[in-house]
Amino acid sequence: MALLFKSGSTRTQWWLEEFKTQAPDLEVRVWPEVGNTAEIDFALVWLPEPGELKRYPNLKAIFSLGAGVDHLFRDPDLPKLPVTRVVDVNLTRRMTEYVVLQVLRHHRQSPAYEEQQRRSQWQELKQPAADQRTVGIMGLGVLGADSGEKLVNLGFNVIGWSRTKKQVAKIKSYAGTAELDAFLGQSEILVCLLPLTRDTEDILNARTFAKLPRGASLVNVARGAHVVESDLIAALDSEQLSHATLDVFRKEPLPPESPFWLHPKVTVTPHCASYTDPRTVISQVVENMRRARAGEPLLHTVDITLGY
Ligand code: NDP
Numbered sequence: 627m628a629l630l631f632k633s634g635s636t637r638t639q640w641w642l643e644e645f646k647t648q649a650p651d652l653e654v655r656v657w658p659e660v661g662n663t664a665e666i667d668f669a670l671v672w673l674p675e676p677g678e679l680k681r682y683p684n685l686k687a688i689f690s691l692g693a694g695v696d697h698l699f700r701d702p703d704l705p706k707l708p709v710t711r712v713v714d715v716n717l718t719r720r721m722t723e724y725v726v727l728q729v730l731r732h733h734r735q736s737p738a739y740e741e742q743q744r745r746s747q748w749q750e751l752k753q754p755a756a757d758q759r760t761v762g763i764m765g766l767g768v769l770g771a772d773s774g775e776k777l778v779n780l781g782f783n784v785i786g787w788s789r790t791k792k793q794v795a796k797i798k799s800y801a802g803t804a805e806l807d808a809f810l811g812q813s814e815i816l817v818c819l820l821p822l823t824r825d826t827e828d829i830l831n832a833r834t835f836a837k838l839p840r841g842a843s844l845v846n847v848a849r850g851a852h853v854v855e856s857d858l859i860a861a862l863d864s865e866q867l868s869h870a871t872l873d874v875f876r877k878e879p880l881p882p883e884s885p886f887w888l889h890p891k892v893t894v895t896p897h898c899a900s901y902t903d904p905r906t907v908i909s910q911v912v913e914n915m916r917r918a919r920a921g922e923p924l925l926h927t928v929d930i931t932l933g934y
């Protein structure tokens with residue numbers, strides 16, 4: 627039996643070397659060279675083509691190669707099997723580094739200072755202290771909670787919004803649609819770490835932006851389809867928002883004609899906030915294969931009805 631592997635990145639060779647070291651007996655078939663489809667019993671994949679996974683009659687479980695699973699659920703023919711995702715210390719740390727970096731950049735007004743430098747302008751801007759700045763994190767799950775904790779350690783006032791109430795030390799938790807406006811009304815730096823589901827698609831829209839304090843900024847590290855792009859541009863142009871840092875986009879790679887590339891109030895990065903590190907993730911893949919074969923519950927399964 628064999629593991630189907632499809633990575634969306636240039637890291638395939640690294641994965642194969644790690645598989646060889648950590649699981650030398652495991653047969654890994656790299657898509658599209660899959661051989662006899664009946665011999666594949668597990669799939670570890672990123673962005674499989676819709677319809678691809680139904681071609682494997684003996685598949686027992688589907689492992690997302692990332693923390694997100696929306697790339698799987700976009701497939702209307704996804705086999706009705708257990709789906710797991712990555713929960714991993716290195717993925718979390720990388721995301722937290724990115725979020726802290728961008729929040730500090732917004733807090734310390736780096737985009738404004740960079741603009742002043744281009745004009746050779748020497749001018750100190752009014753700078754609130756971290757405890758006078760509220761960071762709102764949408765999605766207080768594995769990644770949101772860790773980023774939030776590190777921002778608390780830096781002295782920020784951190785609040786979080788999730789579907790259900792959370793207990794995270796020193797982070798005030800808001801939950802559900804009923805508490806969204808109260809959360810947004812305080813979020814001077816809004817960080818989106820929600821999964822993409824039918825309930826969260828387009829959530830970063832004109833209404834949401836209008837509820838934020840004037841001059842707030844946005845860090846979107848979740849998915850591009852959370853953002854209504856024309857609403858974001860309008861909020862930046864009207865100065866309701868001062869800046870947006872975007873790591874994820876509806877269409878990736880971001881097309882050259884996208885207005886985000888050249889917008890003076892937008893920072894673009896190429897979906898690099900974090901990624902799955904084979905050094906620490908292969909062991910959970912191997913363990914889940916063992917569990918599935920033994921009929922035991924899998925690690926990090928997602929709720930198929932909720933979509934995350
Ligand atoms: P989790 O599943 O651990 O956390 C998701 C959070 O979102 C939970 O707090 C959940 O609330 C909340 N949530 C879900 N639906 C709603 C809703 N309708 N209303 C309010 N809150 C909601 O996910 P992770 O933290 O591990 O990952 C988050 C996302 O980050 C991934 O799905 C992926 O899209 C993105 N990501 C991006 C990367 C990048 O490089 N840019 C890298 C890795 C991940 P509750 O717990 O109450 O259900």
Ligand code: OXD
Nearest residue numbers: 691692693694900901
């Ligand atoms: C993920 C991602 O979901 O890299 O892991 O976007």
